[in-house]
Amino acid sequence: xxxxxxxxxxxxxxxxxxxxxxxxxxxxxxxxxxxxxxxxxxxxxxxxxxxxxxxxxxxxxxxxxxxxxxxxxxxxxxxxxxxxxxxxxxxxxxxxxxxxxxxxxxxxxxxxxxx
Amino acid sequence: xxxxxxxxxxxxxxxxxxxxxxxxxxxxxxxxxxxxxxxxxxxxxxxxxxxxxxxxxxxxxxxxxxxxxxxxxxxxxxxxxxxxxxxxxxxxxxxxxxxxxxxxxxxxxxxxxx
Numbered sequence: 720x721x722x723x724x725x726x727x728x729x730x731x732x733x734x735x736x737x738x739x740x741x742x743x744x745x746x747x748x749x750x751x752x753x754x755x756x757x758x759x760x761x762x763x764x765x766x767x768x769x770x771x772x773x774x775x776x777x778x779x780x781x782x783x784x785x786x787x788x789x790x791x792x793x794x795x796x797x798x799x800x801x802x803x804x805x806x807x808x809x810x811x812x813x814x815x816x817x818x819x820x821x822x823x824x825x826x827x828x829x830x831x832x833x834x
Numbered sequence: 835x836x837x838x839x840x841x842x843x844x845x846x847x848x849x850x851x852x853x854x855x856x857x858x859x860x861x862x863x864x865x866x867x868x869x870x871x872x873x874x875x876x877x878x879x880x881x882x883x884x885x886x887x888x889x890x891x892x893x894x895x896x897x898x899x900x901x902x903x904x905x906x907x908x909x910x911x912x913x914x915x916x917x918x919x920x921x922x923x924x925x926x927x928x929x930x931x932x933x934x935x936x937x938x939x940x941x942x943x944x945x946x947x948x
Binding site for chain 1: 875877890929
């Protein structure tokens with residue numbers, strides 16, 4: 720059974736700091752890995768998607784890496800801003816060889832960026 | 835192209851009542867996933883549907899919960915005889931082709947059972 724763990728559970732940093740969020744998964748047979756952002760009382764916004772054959776993806780100040788063999792991914796946020804404050808979720812899709820691509824989520828990292 | 839729509843956004847029910855949660859996928863999307871987020875927990879997969887078919891309901895509680903995605907109209911998640919433990923945020927996500935594109939999430943329905 721796939722399990723996804725995110726560390727730390729919460730993180731508070733001053734504005735401008737670079738930071739790293741960690742995600743690990745127990746079953747390396749994944750189809751892809753995604754990072755989402757969730758704001759309080761809102762839905763999920765997809766940030767980055769990394770296919771299993773890729774090592775990293777970048778979007779603006781965000782960079783996500785994937786080490787499939789070791790079951791790890793990191794989300795790097797450069798020059799953090801107060802608007803980055805949210806819960807960041809890591810999720811994987813198991814490579815089951817079929818058409819079912821349900822996501823398995825970690826519990827998230829609650830990020831607070833202080834002005 | 836409107837995003838995934840869910841209604842109602844907030845739903846209050848008393849124990850024993852029925853809750854009906856609706857999800858309208860993005861235009862052109864034929865795959866729908868339902869997830870539940872319990873307080874202090876991560877999102878958990880419940881059910882995966884394609885038009886008129888339930889593909890995977892392994893995450894659904896065996897009793898009181900059902901889901902459908904008819905040929906016409908939204909996907910419905912139905913919870914009968916709700917209990918306090920059903921209080922959670924229920925999210926649906928749609929995709930045009932499963933796994934090819936990112937799943938696009940709706941804003942969720944927050945169910946409170948009194």
